[in-house]
Amino acid sequence: MTNKSTLKQLFSAGLINGGIIIFLGLVGMIETFSQRDIVSGLVSMGFILLFLPFFVFGYSIAKKEPDQSLRTVLFAGGLTGLVAGFTTALLPILGQFVNIRDMFMNASPTLYSILNFNQGIYLGGLILMIVSGIIGALGAGFLLIPPRLRNAFLQAVVWTVLLGLMRDLLIVMIARWGAISYIFRWIFASSGLTITGALVIFFLVGVVYYWRSGKKQDLPVKKILSKKQKNIRFGKLVAAVILMLLLPQILGIYFSEILDNVGIYILMGLGLNIVIGFAGLLDLGYVAFFAIGAYVVGVLTSPEMGVIQITFWQALPFALLASVTAGVILGLPVLKMRGDYLAIVTLGFGEIIRLLSLSDWLRPYLGGTQGIQRIARPFIGSLELKTQGQLYYLIVAAILIAGFIAWRLKDSHMGRSWMAMREDEDVAQAMGINLVATKLSAFATGAFFAGLAGAIFAAKLSSAYPQSMNLMVSINVLCLIIVGGMGSIPGVFVGALVLMGSPELLREFSEFRYLVYGALLVVMMLVRPEGLWPEARRKLELHESMEPDALPNDIPTVTENPAG
Amino acid sequence: MSKRLLFVFAALIIATMVLSACGPKASTYECTDAIGCVTVAPGDPIHLAYDMVINGPDATLGIDSRNGVEIAIAEKGQLLGHDVQLTGEDDGCSAEGGQASGTKLAADTTIVAVFGTSCSSAARVAVPLLSQAGFVIISASNTAPDLTKAGDPNNWPGYLRTAHNDTIQGAAAAQFAVDFLKVTKAATIHDGSLYAESLANQFAKVFQELGGTITAQEAVDPNQTDFKSVLTSLAPGGPELIYYPIFVKAGSLITRQAKETTGLENTSLMGADGMFSPDVTAGAGDAVEGLFVSSPDTSSFSQKYNDYFLPKYQELFGSEPVSIFHAHAYDATWMVMNAIEAVAVKDADGTLHIPRQALRDAMYATKDFQGLTGVLTCGPTGDCANPKIAVYEYHAGEYPPIKVWP
Amino acid sequence: MLRTWRQRITIADVVVWIIGLSIAFVVVYGSIKTIEVGKYNTRVWIDLTITGLALGGVYALIALGYTIVYGVLKMINFAHSEIFMSGPFTAVFLALALYKNGFWNSHPYISLLLVTLLAVTVSSTLAVLLERIAYRPLRTAPRLVPLITAIGASFFLQYAFRGFFGSGLQAYPELGFLKGTWTFGSIPVYKTQVVVIISALIMMLILYGFVQLTKMGKAMRAVSEDKEVAGLMGIDVDRIIMLTFALGGASAGLGGILYILLFPVVHFFMGFIPGLKAFTAAVLGGIGNVPGAFLGAMILGILEAVGPSLFLDGMGIAAPYQLKDAIAFIILVFILIIRPSGILGERITQTKA
Structure with missing residues (x-):
């Protein structure tokens, strides 16, 4: 049956599993999330968080078993769960004798009673072990279910949990639909889903998925498109465009707000993608150009500043010009610097701009701590673009322009020079590329996009504060282009949606937002270092240079945020 | 993915057509309120929300206030036979954070009142959104004067606060410096937050009006730790008082480092309510001896604060209060709950109707409310x-500090 | 000759030199003005310098960790600031427990030793774990990928510690034997400042000696030169890298303890700014170079303390200390214009970073 070394493996997996749960508990996630219902009165988010690791570990440990018979698999999963349950149960026992709450503030009696099913430390610990063993075995047994059914089951669970989690948002969205909204009301309880709702969603998704996955097998090999298919394709494109234009009307104001924010990040991402992705210049102070764009519009249009008061459209060219000039000015001293020297100088530049906008010294001109308020919003004819829904169109237009520029630049002479420089500066220079012009143009173009984003940002908020211009913005933009896939234009869109959009949707994570964000970045880079939508060439390179065994397959962090 | 989702929704619609037998029940209550009512069905909770900073370097400010809100809700238990549900958003202590969170909360029509925001910069953007949604907005930590200045574009209906308007506190501090300390030369330090900057400027203005001299006005970054160089550069001006109305972290370090700076050994130090916290005693060590802080007069109410609030805080959150506006938030929550009790109409089946304008009026009419931060009466x-x-x-090793003025 | 010389100068070079010269001009002009005004006496300048040196000492210990990891892996370990935070933030609970039962006051030296040991252990364990989980699988990936992992790890650790220990601040109890001043000549200097400056110096010498003189250090340098060849030469590359992280972590933990001697308040966000400064210092001195990191840190510390008063005060700029980081970064740009790879950085770093 199981030999000694696999036994050791089971034990260490169980220990890691227990460690993860203790971590989740001490960090406060289990207790906080246990107040959050997925299925009203039955399943809470904390419950899922607590038991999912057992299941996942049971499953993955069973997968590693060389012998896939029912008995060994169940034994492996069960034992892992048991060990994990035991490890977890030690926490309340420790808490009973030592006051660890002086140190770990979340080691509260509430957490212990969740872990113990309210049954006291010994009986509760025993129950926890039994339950975790059973769940571990279930996870292992899950492996033996036919894949089609398994996937359908998984889909069903994921959708149920997601809909339960996003209940508050969905209800707000549905309420906009008038009479139709009553059809959906019974799905949602005052928090989470109703039991009927959960069951209906679960079975519907499961059945639909099962049915569809059965059909998929006879997918046709890609053929040359006939005229009819081309028409269908065109029709789909038109439908997508119409849908995109209607989005704010369908989704309501809050989703428009999220889309606006994502859009502003897409604009910045498109710019930084040119600087880093195309030209390979590591810029950590990208926020500086964003700030310049915002502040120029602010100073020129706000009546508070009293310089001159012009409209948004009149101020926009000045903002763009100022950003581009700043890009060139930053570009010049760093011409000879490479890699990390460049990174720190650009980072410093970002900080300098932030500090100047915050400073008491420039307060009469830039507003200091109090920022600039009453910045003009753009008018189209006599219509003021004021709500998030209206600004959405402005942002979409800006993205279309910027995206078009970026796309055209990519394969232009300039784009080729950037990429040559990214690969090897010395060789590029030897091939006759003017490094000075190439670098400066990359900085200038990047700054242009950021300036545009900043100007729109200022108009959207109708105010600009130095506190908004911090290093986090630069880091977020950097992360989104790398998560999306460096050098890839669609990657920017995907990256922005994932990193900027999803945290907004999952309110549950608000307090643990950065924790999950950080873990997500790490896991993402370990599992998919080329990004979500990589540039074709880069993907090839990466898979050539990375040996397959360099990719991790036993990273425990994956399970640390199952819901992320 | 979207196709599948569409399919699921389509299937759901069909399923519900079959399942849903009846529409909403007709209510006997008729809402006549100018800006609408909130209806809470029997068994449903009354929905309150917070809009405070709970992430990033300023997180302590918001988390602390939220803890205060939670204590009040836990103390109350049920309100008119309904549970109280508290959800919330992160205002990010920034304008864009305020816009995102404000938009999200404004979209949820079940919300009765919002506690927040934490920061004035967020308030200026979020309050208009929340005000137009008909909520009561009550902040425990906004101190910028414009938010409650009549006629100011930043003053919105439905907005109240239990925090101090900077104008009052800054002026009182200057008065104290002249009357009690009898100093003529002072320096100020702020930390780049709206709160500290407007207090420092208010102090400087009134102090000069009272005949004093301001030797220097400095600013620091609250996330840094070395303030000795700033303090050293203040010393040659010979200030008799340094006024730094900032928060605990930087405040306790400045207190400590000022005592170690040549030329400032005998200079009086003074902060504002941002430094009225046990953490200052711990963070500044022995250097805390003789540090002055201005704060609302708590003399008659500190009893409940020490006897009930602090132990409860320790029990629920496992630590001492981490910032300073927890008591303000606690008071704000009680005021809202009292006002709801006063205006809500209850149907026979337990359905609750809360008229929004009436609730606002009740809030503005709050008079002589016995709170932890004093006897509160709301102005128009x-x-x-x-x-x-x-x-x-x-005094070193002691908390709370002793009242010396007036 | 003259022609080629003139040909080599481009407009870009001219502009860069103009930028450099204008920075230099402002610095000199501001300094002269300030000294003319004569608001500060010599004593103030000495005080500021000592403050700057002590601050530089803390930066130096963190920068050493940055620099040796960079030297070996050529990667910026962004999470290093959180490793720095983890040590003192964990050890504060030991310190408070010792203080409660009186041991802290009765045996202050042993207490400090215990706290230091704990902080160093936590920091270096965390550094090694981080390397094992987050960086090792990515060793062959393009260099921006580990940078993002490091940023992610930095967030993760920051907020994990916030979850564990809360978002409030904790304060170390005072150590009686480090209170007060020692007098050098006629200048009283705080004992803590002396301890910090000297410890940083010693730690730098030890690390430098280790890298230059021991067999392990030799192996580290070999790995830094070329991992594959080093592996072929029989060096266990994984072990050497682990050791590097352990060393870097230990020096960050020690830096943390020195930090709390100066600023005895700890919280989850405390690593961010010192980490950023230490990174700057490492680059200023020439990243990958141990004495360079020390030198860079000291220069940065002094710049921050003295710079605002010296350069800006005389020009009548309001609240000069608000701009101290701006000054530090501008001087960084200035130095990098003159020496693009840092003060002690080798020109060879211009190969491929």
């Missing part, structure tokens, strides 16, 4: 804080 523009400011003096 929303200032509810007790206008009586007192000054307290810290």
